[in-house]
Amino acid sequence: MSSLTIESTRSGIVESVHSVSVAVVDMHGRLVAGARNPGCFTYWRSAAKPFQTLPMVEEGAADHYGFGPRELALACASHSSEPVHRALAMSMLRACGCEEHHLACGPHPPLSQPVAEEAMRAGVVLTPRWSNCSGKHAGMPALTRHRGPPVEGYASAGHPTQERIFAEVLRWTGLPYEGVRLGVDGCRAVCFALPLQAMAAAYARFGASQEEAARRLREAMVAHPELVAGTGRACTDVMRAMKGEVVAKVGAEGIYCAALPSLGLGVALKVEDGDMRCAAPALLAVLRQVGGPRGLSLPEAELRQHAEPVLRTTRGEPVGELRATGKLRFY
Amino acid sequence: MSSLTIESTRSGIVESVHSVSVAVVDMHGRLVAGARNPGCFTYWRSAAKPFQTLPMVEEGAADHYGFGPRELALACASHSSEPVHRALAMSMLRACGCEEHHLACGPHPPLSQPVAEEAMRAGVVLTPRWSNCSGKHAGMPALTRHRGPPVEGYASAGHPTQERIFAEVLRWTGLPYEGVRLGVDGCRAVCFALPLQAMAAAYARFGASQEEAARRLREAMVAHPELVAGTGRACTDVMRAMKGEVVAKVGAEGIYCAALPSLGLGVALKVEDGDMRCAAPALLAVLRQVGGPRGLSLPEAELRQHAEPVLRTTRGEPVGELRATGKLRFY
Numbered sequence: 001m002s003s004l005t006i007e008s009t010r011s012g013i014v015e016s017v018h019s020v021s022v023a024v025v026d027m028h029g030r031l032v033a034g035a036r037n038p039g040c041f042t043y044w045r046s047a048a049k050p051f052q053t054l055p056m057v058e059e060g061a062a063d064h065y066g067f068g069p070r071e072l073a074l075a076c077a078s079h080s081s082e083p084v085h086r087a088l089a090m091s092m093l094r095a096c097g098c099e100e101h102h103l104a105c106g107p108h109p110p111l112s113q114p115v116a117e118e119a120m121r122a123g124v125v126l127t128p129r130w131s132n133c134s135g136k137h138a139g140m141p142a143l144t145r146h147r148g149p150p151v152e153g154y155a156s157a158g159h160p161t162q163e164r165i166f167a168e169v170l171r172w173t174g175l176p177y178e179g180v181r182l183g184v185d186g187c188r189a190v191c192f193a194l195p196l197q198a199m200a201a202a203y204a205r206f207g208a209s210q211e212e213a214a215r216r217l218r219e220a221m222v223a224h225p226e227l228v229a230g231t232g233r234a235c236t237d238v239m240r241a242m243k244g245e246v247v248a249k250v251g252a253e254g255i256y257c258a259a260l261p262s263l264g265l266g267v268a269l270k271v272e273d274g275d276m277r278c279a280a281p282a283l284l285a286v287l288r289q290v291g292g293p294r295g296l297s298l299p300e301a302e303l304r305q306h307a308e309p310v311l312r313t314t315r316g317e318p319v320g321e322l323r324a325t326g327k328l329r330f331y
Numbered sequence: 332m333s334s335l336t337i338e339s340t341r342s343g344i345v346e347s348v349h350s351v352s353v354a355v356v357d358m359h360g361r362l363v364a365g366a367r368n369p370g371c372f373t374y375w376r377s378a379a380k381p382f383q384t385l386p387m388v389e390e391g392a393a394d395h396y397g398f399g400p401r402e403l404a405l406a407c408a409s410h411s412s413e414p415v416h417r418a419l420a421m422s423m424l425r426a427c428g429c430e431e432h433h434l435a436c437g438p439h440p441p442l443s444q445p446v447a448e449e450a451m452r453a454g455v456v457l458t459p460r461w462s463n464c465s466g467k468h469a470g471m472p473a474l475t476r477h478r479g480p481p482v483e484g485y486a487s488a489g490h491p492t493q494e495r496i497f498a499e500v501l502r503w504t505g506l507p508y509e510g511v512r513l514g515v516d517g518c519r520a521v522c523f524a525l526p527l528q529a530m531a532a533a534y535a536r537f538g539a540s541q542e543e544a545a546r547r548l549r550e551a552m553v554a555h556p557e558l559v560a561g562t563g564r565a566c567t568d569v570m571r572a573m574k575g576e577v578v579a580k581v582g583a584e585g586i587y588c589a590a591l592p593s594l595g596l597g598v599a600l601k602v603e604d605g606d607m608r609c610a611a612p613a614l615l616a617v618l619r620q621v622g623g624p625r626g627l628s629l630p631e632a633e634l635r636q637h638a639e640p641v642l643r644t645t646r647g648e649p650v651g652e653l654r655a656t657g658k659l660r661f662y
Binding site: 121 | 339341342343344346347348349372373374435436437438439448451452454462512513514515516517518519522524584585603604605606644645646647648650
């Protein structure tokens with residue numbers, strides 16, 4: 001049986017085990033490789049962000065408000081709340097005549113531990129711009145204002161902005177209306193539950209699409225990976241190291257998706273228990289097994305801290321690691 | 332097949348799934364109930380603390396340095412670094428002529444989010460007393476000084492203090508020397524890998540033991556549950572609510588152990604992926620299934636936030652929950 005497992009070791013013994021479901025799919029939605037349950041029905045979470053952002057480009061809102069590649073990259077981001085991320089989100093909001101109080105998302109401690117500690121030391125009161133989703137949220141009022149409806153409620157199911165985004169999700173995944181279930185994300189925007197295989201298909205198409213909006217968004221993410229996540233984060237480092245060969249986006253609860261444009265493939269994976277520490281090791285294991293035989297070379301040394309993160313004592317001595325085991329099944 | 336699973340839901344859909352192995356054992360080490368792999372070989376982590384503390388009582392070090400029930404409870408704690416915890420750890424250290432620099436453990440952000448935020452806002456530089464294990468670590472130099480060897484290296488394998496503690500672990504678990512493997516815990520002290528069933532046997536015996544040291548330690552934990560964990564933490568709330576019917580101790584990477592003295596039973600469980608959010612929901616599911624039919628009643632309302640914690644958006648609206656499903660197998 002195909003399997004992909006992330007093991008956590010301590011002093012040479014496996015201490016905890018994480019199962020991963022994987023779908024690797026071509027542009028026609030055909031399964032090329034997989035592990036465990038490639039049809040696993042779960043939430044796309046933040047890995048849906050490129051498809052939540054595309055309507056803003058397609059409808060002309062991005063051009064209307066002067067959003068260039070940096071703004072497009074931030075709209076697709078689960079950022080680390082670094083100063084550049086917060087400032088750019090605010091400038092996007094202001095460009096469409098909105099202020100921070102229009103954002104539906106709530107704040108949370110920054111995903112980057114150094115940024116979180118610095119904010120607390122400085123006595124900062126966290127506000128919505130600090131949300132890792134503030135770029136996506138800033139894009140939604142821009143789309144809304146450009147199209148006409150009131151901004152209020154822009155993040156909730158039933159609002160025209162969310163209807164437009166839902167249509168975009170159906171278009172790229174190829175799923176019928178009844179094949180997707182809507183939920184509420186941590187940032188309060190609509191989130192989408194669908195099979196992993198359909199997420200992977202959307203990424204395969206996104207990676208190879210010749211549509212103007214998709215091309216611009218993809219190039220923006222690859223050109224500004226530091227705006228899609230942040231310093232030392234896996235999305236940023238993988239996109240930088242792979243120089244356009246991989247467009248990668250993490251999602252909460254153990255989701256990772258990626259487009260491999262040169263291979264015409266899309267990847268979607270779910271760490272079944274939702275452990276975020278395991279998402280990047282799982283993605284890199286998939287990239288190695290799928291990309292390796294197809295000529296996609298992974299700069300192993302550069303990405304080692306994401307592929308096999310070292311676990312340490314509270315004094316910093318290494319005591320174990322996360323590591324991937326198991327093999328994908330190829331079809 | 333027996334199973335115990337913790338599901339995480341979002342907007343009515345199961346998003347992530349956690350498997351739990353369980354052993355419920357009597358004082359003779361016989362399996363009374365279980366789920367998945369009751370023989371699962373893994374680290375005991377902080378759930379070993381009562382057995383790491385017993386030698387300090389048995390050897391007379393606790394009496395020699397004037398440690399009462401509060402100090403004994405703290406020595407068994409994975410505390411929240413509240414002021415009372417830090418002060419008590421320091422007073423234990425000073426009682427045996429040591430200072431903070433003698434502690435082998437390193438600091439980490441407090442397990443309690445409010446305490447962590449307060450410390451960072453105040454610009455505190457975290458030091459070893461802030462470790463959740465500082466009570467255990469403070470007890471080790473006390474045992475060491477009382478017995479004679481130098482304090483240096485007290486936490487490492489091969490030091491006479493760790494040899495003494497290892498012997499105690501073998502005595503309560505009933506395992507032979509070669510049945511336990513040693514590792515390095517996050518706090519740098521020796522930690523012990525052994526089968527779940529043997530951990531449960533040790534707790535069954537600890538809960539019912541008439542030995543003076545075990546009785547004192549057990550009574551100390553039950554009398555001062557706020558020192559064993561902290562405000563709002565599961566160990567504290569479960570022991571308080573169960574009024575001596577349960578002696579509970581959590582460990583890192585999804586470990587929970589408990590003694591049920593009136594039933595002569597011990598419980599050990601491992602969330603296989605190590606998720607700490609799931610450990611308390613799993614323990615309470617086991618207590619309900621094992622204790623219920625035997626007359627042990629769980630104050631459900633009082634413990635609901637630990638049994639079925641609510642998941643919220645970044646604005647605080649409820650969006651899902653953690654919940655236990657599945658049934659133990661009874662033997």
